[in-house]
Amino acid sequence: MQTFLSLRVGAIVALAATLAPPPTAAAQASTRSVPETYAITNATIVPGTGATIAQGTVVVRNGLIAAVGANVKAPADARIVDGTGLTVYPGLIDAFGSLGIPAAAPANGGRGAASFVSAPQLQPSADHPVGITPEVLAVDLIKVGDAEFNGPRSAGITTALSAPTVGFLSGRAALIDLSDESVDDAVLESPAAMAMSYGRGGRGGGIGRGGYPGSLLGVFAAFRQEMLDAQRYGQWKAMYDRNPRGTPRPPMDAGLEALQPVVNGQMPVIFEANSAREIARSLGLAKEFKLKAIIAGGAEADQVAADLKAANVPVILSLNFPQRSAAASSPDSEPELLSVLEARVNAPKVAGKLARAGVRFAFESGGLTNWADFLGNAGKSVAAGLSASDALRAMTLAPAEIFGVSQQTGSLEVGKIANLTVTRGALFEPGSKVVTVFVDGAEIVPQAPANGRGRGGMGR
């Protein structure tokens, strides 16, 4: 049941924004039908840095955290939210995925990338590999709004890294707040990282259907050639800038341009890698081209923890744990391998093992469809040996640090973005509920998702 805080408020604001001339900050605030100042009082506050405040107040003003503490007084103009029995956490971050990006058209023999850029189909060749589109920006693809974001918000997620999904070097991800404002308002950091997924490359079985690369073999080779070309492009441009007279000018290439911060080691590359060997291969590529790597997925990251630690490469661990299908359990089906059974049992243990090994890690939803599993599976990780504070950190400050935005988000500290997750019950305890979230200082009450575990509504 919703009361005074309608989900549709955001939509109204967005509509107003499209009708009105570009507003100043004050004018924009005045168009909102939600109060711009909140005080959540009498709540347990888990700030993400420092000790838990058993009973205190969080003040939110103009999208930022104005005050946090046990002895904070609610300002006179604030709407008071009675936090009795509730706990306030920093807004949770889903550190990798494609939230807000419409699903790619079904892959048609590996031509997805080509059809996506809607360029005339080039004859496949080593110089025009399929699936390399580093110039693509997630912000150009993301649609904000309730339809996209209610599910994750019901899991307490206020912020997400969203990456393009077509091709294997698919483009540049953005870190966005899950607000209902325009995508421009939602962006926290863009481009935040380059996305690389072995599994989305090399379609077609390697025998000619769908262009080069048609196999994992070709994905590696095409990736390498692209990095070498980007290095040379940067070198050439620098020569041209130094000496424009007498240097042939480099041909404009949006992809190689987009890769400059990657080959210079500034922008991280997120390698989607789950098996130990995929992770090892990613570390190898990162070393070969001096890339700043991040591993996403990380199902077997515990097996290569020492290597990850040595390379100081963080892992964005998927909370989409493997599940046994009904078909796999049928007496008619082939017996499953021991390794498959073991992987399911091991999944909740991986985070704790990474923590103990000193590997930096964050959590991602990993494409799970039941959003209740985001916190549910994190809770299983806690039950399997991860401390609750490390689990919280992996959804808040750790991803903020990985993406270089810990100055402005990731914990409840004055001046940081007012992204809050409010629960009844401790976050990773069974039976806890996300009651409401604040995104950029606006309260948004999530609905229970269609197949979710609980009702997200105003339990208070």
Place this chain on the structure above:
Amino acid sequence: MTHSTLNATGHRAARNSALLLLFAGTFAGAQKPLPAASTTLIRNATILTVTKGTLQNADLLMEHGKIARIGTHLSAPAGATIVDGTGKYVMPGIIDPHSHSMIDAVNEGTLSVTSMVNIEDVLNPTAPAIYRELAGGVTTINVLHGSANTIGGQTITVKLKWGEPVDSMIFPGALPGIKFALGENVTRKDNPPPAGQERRYPFTRMGQEEVLRDAFTRAQNYRAEWAAYHAAVAKGAKDLVPPRRDLALDPLVQVLEGKRIVNVHSYRADEILMMVNLARDFGFHVLIQHGLEAYKIASEIAAAGDGVSTFVDSWGYKIEAEDAIPYNVAILMRHGVVVTINSDDDGRARRLNVDAAKEMRYGGLTEDEALRTITYNGAVQLGVQNRVGSLEVGKDADVAIWDADPLSVYAKVDQTYIDGEKFFDRQQDLARRDSLVALKAQLEKAPENQPPAQGRGRIVPPTTGGSK
């Protein structure tokens, strides 16, 4: 938890077990290879040196990863493990010059020239085939991709160090390779393109030769382009835009410079002869893979100094194999060609000893000659004959202990060593089977392995009412 017990037992004990076979995928990477510290003395065995005859009631000492001594009544160094070789046969680890084991991708056949791809990128150190091949006495394999296109990609020689990370499996110092393919696999005779797509050039064997000559001509030009650039830089030229690194041409330049072994998938005498001539024109040697009709041009191959790695039989399994004969190996050997047999198959790789024995029946090879085709000759073809391929003091301790003469169909491998470390032990494998069954039963009962319907009640009925 049994799995943590597995980790606690340590690297070496664990890798000797079939447990890892079933845990494939949960192990590689993190563990560092152990220093080759084990010392093992095999006593009173029949030692098939392959190159220096057969020794009866002899001892073989493995120390610091090498074969330290071969002789009789050797004294055991302190701390050495003693293996009673009474009634056993000791032979060099088998070398398989044509393997598709432990690869996560087979072909990059989208283009006719894909020399930029490298099989090393897709090696899977947890592939069960590794362990099974150790159980067949195999220690070194030449890992190749498929044969879908004329110039496939780069290949690598690997030691089957089961349980270790990929990096420590790569045969140190071995030349890398490249694989070409000729004949009907390349013309895609049996794999027409889907409707609406063009057939990939070339359509004929003539076209395959053209692809090769064109690629090597481009490689020569590329090498010249880089040489000119380096010369200009050496003379002090500044801000000169370097040529583009071309990952497809780099390995072909290495072929031209003798730094890369060329494997050529080929069956028919005419295409093999074309290849031998083409290689001579560009100044390199080839290792003819399959070569079922090589016997027809044995003199020409011998004169060119090229090698052949073939099947011992496999007559007529496809059009190109119609003229295959079981005497191929013997004829080539009598003409002075360095010839081997290979598996091309994970299953066959476990029984290469039996294939070698067939050569004694068809062609009258001696026991040593037959063994050479699965050991020493492979080492020569892969350029590692100073390291492996025979039991000689100073060579790598890559050794298999058999319970009978390995040229008997009844022979089984007891133990397999690489660099003096034991990677397979039949007794340990048998001993662990019961505990594996118990572990699996236990895992089946874990809540994580229950299907959703019996599990966590994740189906939630739709909520009623609501404010929307």
